[in-house]
Amino acid sequence: MPELPEIEVTRLGLADRIAGARIEGVRLGKPLRWPLGVEPASLIGRTVLRLRRRGKYLLMDLDEGLLLLHLGMSGSLNFGDGPLPDPGAHDHFDLATTRGGLRLHDPRRFGAVVHAAYEDDPVARRLLAGLGVEPLTDAFDAAAFHAGLRRRGAPIKQVLLAGDLVVGVGNIYASEALFLAGIRPTTRASRIGAGRAMKLHAAIRNVLARAVARGGSTLRDFAGPGGESGYFQLEANVYGRAGLPCRVCGTPVRMLRQGQRATFYCPQCQT
DNA sequence: CTATGGACCTGAATGC
DNA sequence: TGCATTCAGGTCCATA
Numbered sequence: 001m002p003e004l005p006e007i008e009v010t011r012l013g014l015a016d017r018i019a020g021a022r023i024e025g026v027r028l029g030k031p032l033r034w035p036l037g038v039e040p041a042s043l044i045g046r047t048v049l050r051l052r053r054r055g056k057y058l059l060m061d062l063d064e065g066l067l068l069l070h071l072g073m074s075g076s077l078n079f080g081d082g083p084l085p086d087p088g089a090h091d092h093f094d095l096a097t098t099r100g101g102l103r104l105h106d107p108r109r110f111g112a113v114v115h116a117a118y119e120d121d122p123v124a125r126r127l128l129a130g131l132g133v134e135p136l137t138d139a140f141d142a143a144a145f146h147a148g149l150r151r152r153g154a155p156i157k158q159v160l161l162a163g164d165l166v167v168g169v170g171n172i173y174a175s176e177a178l179f180l181a182g183i184r185p186t187t188r189a190s191r192i193g194a195g196r197a198m199k200l201h202a203a204i205r206n207v208l209a210r211a212v213a214r215g216g217s218t219l220r221d222f223a224g225p226g227g228e229s230g231y232f233q234l235e236a237n238v239y240g241r242a243g244l245p246c247r248v249c250g251t252p253v254r255m256l257r258q259g260q261r262a263t264f265y266c267p268q269c270q271t
Numbered sequence: 272c273t274a275t276g277g278a279c280c281t282g283a284a285t286g287c
Numbered sequence: 288t289g290c291a292t293t294c295a296g297g298t299c300c301a302t303a
Contacts, residue, residue, distance in 0.1 A: 002296060033279075033298090056297075073297055074281080090281085107303080108280045110297060154274060170296055219296065220283085259275070262294085 004135070004168025005198065005211035006222050006230065007056050012053035012212075014102075015051040017079055018060075021097035022047050026086075031094035032104075037123060040235065043067075043115070055167035065117050068127055072110025075131045078103045079225040116220040132165045135204050136212075140166060146197035149189040156200075157258050158184035158193060164213040169204060172217055172239045175264045179237045180268040184270045185263045186256075187231050195223045210235075 002010070019082060026040035048217070049061040058077075060067040084094050084101035093104040093113045104113060116124035133139050148165045149156070159165060160174040178185050180203035183196055192200070216222055216230030219240070223229060233240070238248050242255035242264060251268040 070297080072280095073295065107282065107297085108297095110279070150274080158274085161297090172296060200302075217296075222296075260277085261297095 002057060002216070002222060003170030003173050003211075004053075004058065004208055005173070005214075005232065006216035007053055007058060007071065007168075008136075008212050009216040009224050009230065010071075011051055011053050011058055013228070014077065017225075018048050018097065018102060019050050020047065021099035023062075023095055023097050025094070025096035025122050027087065027094040027096075029087060030109060032082055032092055032106065033070070034114050034168050036113055038065075043095075050072070050138045054128055055163065056170075059119070066119060066124070068112070068114045068116060068124060069104065069131065070112045070127075071104075072108060072112070073165070074108040075104060075106035075111035076221065076223055078105060078223075078224050078227065095202075128250060130164055132163055132167045135168055135208055137167050140201070140205065141157060141200050142201040145191070145196055145201050149197055149254060152189040154189060155186045155258055156183060156189045157263050159189040160204075160260075161261065163197065166204065171261050172213065172219075172236070173204075173207050174231075175239045176207045176236060179264075179266060179270060181208060183257065184269055185265050211213055238266060240264065 014042060023046045024041050026043050028040055046062040046064060049063060052059040054069060058069040060069065079100055079102050081100045084096060084103060087094065090107040091105050092102050092109065095102040114123060152159045157174050160169045177200065181200040183194065183200060198230040211217060214230060214232040215224060215228060217233040218229040219233055236255050241253045243252050246253055246266040246269060247269045251266055252269055253264055256263050
C-alpha cells in the first residue's frame, strides 16, 4: 500500500510517541520477507531513540543497533496506548513498550523488520545501499536528475519505479508525477530533454509533498499509526481513473501495463 | 552495466 | 452459489 508519502505520514504520526520508549516485549507472527536477524528477546530493554525514513524504509534507532521496517505492498503500523490487543492472523510484529504498543499488520507479508547492529553494517547496507536520492531534500538536484535519466533507455515510468535514481516514487505517484509534467509514461528516459526533466523533477517533489500534507492515499486499507485515512486519492488526476475524463482536458484517461504494473495517463495532456 | 519477467503471499473483486 | 481468474500501494533475483 505504501509509497513514500504513506511511509512519511506513518513516521510523522509515530516518531514523537515512540521516542524514548523502552522495549518490554517482542512478538513475532508469521515470517515476513526476511528474518529479524536477532533473537526477539535480545531487544528487550532497548530504548527507541528516534524514527527516521530512508526511501520506503523506516529506521528505528535504538540505544544499541536499529530496526529497519518495510511495509511492502500491504503493511501498516499501528500504535496505541496500553497493552496490545490479541493479535489477528496478519499481525506479524509487535513491540510492547513503556509508551504503548506498536504493531505491524501485513496480510501479504512482503514487508520486513530487520535488525542491524549499526547503519553501515552489511545487513543494512544490503537493503539501503542501492537506493537513489531522497526527493524531498536538497540532495534531489534537477541537473543531476536529468543526467541520470540520460543514462537510461527504459521507459520513464519504470525508471522512476526502479528507485535507484530517486526513491519513494511508487506506482500511484509515478503516474501522477508524469501527468503533472506532461510526459508519456512510455517515453524512454534518455530522450527526455533538460526542460522536461526540470518539469518532472518539480512534479515529483510537488506530488509527494502534497500527498504527505493530505495524509497519503487510502485506496484499500492504508491508515496512519492512529488509524487515520489519507485523502490524496481524492485529487489523483489519473491513477485509477481509466475511462474517466481527464480533469484538465476531458479526454478519457487510458490505462496500460508496464512491467506488470498498471500505468494511467492522459493521451492529450501527456506527449 | 542495463532491461525484462517471474517470484514472493493473501484477500477482494470480477467473470462464467 | 461456487469456482477460477485477475488484480493490488514493492522489490529482489535470475536470465538475456
